[in-house]
Amino acid sequence: MQRGITIIDASAGGLGGCPYAGSATGNLATEDLVWHLHGLGIDTGIDLQKLVDTSAWLAGYMGRTCLARTVAALT
Incomplete structure (x- = not known):
């Protein structure tokens, strides 16, 4: 971000992965x-609790386990 990055790819709960890469969690x-x-x-305008x-x-x-540490901490 200090170098000008304005878009960061993320997914709700960290859910995802790649079916072709077994180690991709x-x-x-x-x-x-x-x-x-x-x-x-940094104000994101996002209600963190609602996101969690x-x-x-x-x-x-x-039917998946949520691996997000923030979800584990706030639920």
Whole structure:
């Protein structure tokens, strides 16, 4: 971000991965990214608790474990 990055790819709950790469466990969790940005004092305009609640629901709906550390901490 200090070098001008304005777009960061992330996914709710870190859900994802690649079926062709067995060691690929998922993606950067949006909740963990937002938590970090808020910790840096960057206002994202995102309600972190609502994001956490949605990601926890989504993981349950998909029958997956949510690996986002922020979800584990706030649920």
